[in-house]
Amino acid sequence: MQMTFRWYGEGNDPIPLSHIKQIPGVTGLVWALHDVPVGEVWPMDRILEVKGQAEKAGFNIDVVESVNVHEDIKLGLPSRIQLIENYKQTIRNLAQVGVKVICYNFMPVFDWTRTDLFKELPDGSNALFFEKAKTVDVDVTEVFDRITQGSKGFTMPGFEPEKRPLILNLFEQYKGMTEEKMFENLKFFLDAIIPTCEECDIKMAIHPDDPPWDIFGLPRLIKSEKNIQKFLDLNPSPYNGLTLCSGSLGSGTENDVAAIIRKFHDRIHFAHIRNVKHFDNGDFIECSHRSCDGDVDIADVVKAYHEVGFKGYCRPDHGRHIWGEEAHCRPGYGLYDRALGIMYMWGVWDALEQAQQRLGNIKTSA
């Protein structure tokens, strides 16, 4: 398991690389060019700039999250042909600096959706919260405004200000879109890009939809074991794989995350690890990593990765905002709780490694 940490870039992330360096065992940065408009080719000089910054701080840049997919590709519009060519060129550019995995998503209109970005927890920390009632029969522009106004000036993925005037039109374009049709559009995209990925040795890793159910009347694809199987069957190349996000999938009470890992491990290229607590009415809140703090058994998730001999990349997904850092951190992406999460993962991992070694010693001495 190779531990990484998401970093939003110089001037765009309040956390300095020197602080990330002090978290034990982090070898790579998960990065992106967040200011390149979706659909455009990522310029080589900008890619090289990030490579230089990362290497100077002692990190690899093997994982990119995200090269976003243009809505026209998800909608299956004729303009997708040129947009897919651009995506392929970005893949080739990233290959030149040795990128190994691209995390992306195929969520319609929005990326992950929450209704409150700084919901207070009983211990005085706060975290990302989803209140189901606020996503049913609502005005989507109001949802958009609540998120962008509550984000303390940070641009949230999928909620870029330039999208605001386009929202209603986008919803119009998605009218009548079905899960089946979106799966076809996803297959079209994959069949077009996977040969380039094979040539470039870059693995694609789709992120699950978050939350893992249809919202605002839009179909969502990557939300269950059944749909993950369907997704992997769309294109059987090992280069067509998964970002397995325990938090996103774990928000669906019916998803057994550890079982999903054990089943699909050979197609998981990137692991996002986070816990989540459910409420009976369908609401959920993000919480600390420890198994007993939420409803996803994170110790068992780590155990599942250990059992299958996972060699891929891993990162703490989101964290709570603690020790007052909500005053200046990006929602979900403070430093402290993600660092604590890493130490929890290492704790479980090291204990399992030692147990395995002891077992090996007993066998060799017997």
Ligand code: CS2
């Ligand atoms: C991430 C997603 O912050 C997050 O929750 O897991 O935004 C993720 O980066 C994208 O969905 C991947 O394209």
Ligand code: MN
């Ligand atoms: Mn995630």
